[in-house]
Amino acid sequence: MKADAHLHFDGRCEEAFKFYERVFNGKIEAMMHAAGSPVESHMGSPKAVMHARMKIGDTTIMGADTPPGRYLKPQGMSVTVRVDSAADAARIFSGLMEGGEITMAMAPTFFAENFGAGTDRYGTPWMIICEKKM
Numbered sequence: 001m002k003a004d005a006h007l008h009f010d011g012r013c014e015e016a017f018k019f020y021e022r023v024f025n026g027k028i029e030a031m032m033h034a035a036g037s038p039v040e041s042h043m044g045s046p047k048a049v050m051h052a053r054m055k056i057g058d059t060t061i062m063g064a065d066t067p068p069g070r071y072l073k074p075q076g077m078s079v080t081v082r083v084d085s086a087a088d089a090a091r092i093f094s095g096l097m098e099g100g101e102i103t104m105a106m107a108p109t110f111f112a113e114n115f116g117a118g119t120d121r122y123g124t125p126w127m128i129i130c131e132k133k134m
Helices: 013-024 086-096
Strands: 005-009 027-033 049-056 059-065 079-082 101-107 112-119 125-131
Touching: 005 013, 013 027, 013 049, 013 059, 013 086, 086 101, 086 112, 086 125
Parallel strands: 005 059, 079 125
Antiparallel strands: 027 049, 049 059, 101 112, 112 125
């Protein structure tokens, strides 16, 4: 069994996924737009993304634009990315927070070699962590 994050966007899914691809050194595997599909008239734009999928290491993140008027800001959750080195945590967090809002600056903590939290420019809350070796 596997659980993957599915992110929702207010018309900026393609832009966000291209940003994530760069920051995480990921690979966009799918980007399906509304144009020509049965839901095109409900999506507000033929350029709206109905389904996006990206590989980040051995993890998959999916996403889509929401129909007009249906976007809700994410609350009560964060997408957590675990990395193997404190340097990778710092690099990824720095890139991810470009234009975003940091809620906890990247720093060593009692539970992690490096940890940071914030919300990116697209409204997605993130936590980046390099856990302490046990």
